[in-house]
Amino acid sequence: xxxxxxxxxxIIEGDPDxxxxxxxxxxxxxxxxxxxxxxxxxxxxxxxxxxxxxxxxCDQLAQRDLNDCPTCGRRMAPLGAA
Numbered sequence: 001x002x003x004x005x006x007x008x009x010x011i012i013e014g015d016p017d018x019x020x021x022x023x024x025x026x027x028x029x030x031x032x033x034x035x036x037x038x039x040x041x042x043x044x045x046x047x048x049x050x051x052x053x054x055x056x057x058c059d060q061l062a063q064r065d066l067n068d069c070p071t072c073g074r075r076m077a078p079l080g081a082a
Contacts, residue, residue: 001029041070053079 002009003022009032014020020029043063045051052061055069056077062069069076 002032003027004030042066 001012001014001020003025004027005025006022008022008024010029012020014031021027022029041063043066045063045065047063051064053064053076054060055062055072055074057074058069058072060069060071062071062076064079067075
């Protein structure tokens with residue numbers, strides 16, 4: 001969630017029926033993103049663009065620190081390989 005005037009962001013587990021306000025400004029927070037509910041993963045990286053890559057077998061996204069694709073289970077090509 002983000003405070004409109006300051007741009008400060010926080011990550012919290014939110015309730016759709018709840019209104020959240022910034023503790024410093026008192027402004028209502030805007031929802032700017034949602035975390036996907038995913039099954040347990042061996043990766044320690046968050047699901048963010050800079051931490052993802054495409055599996056060369058099934059073209060699904062996986063975290064960069066995994067060797068095997070969590071979708072198809074096959075070994076992915078090394079990072080930097082074409």
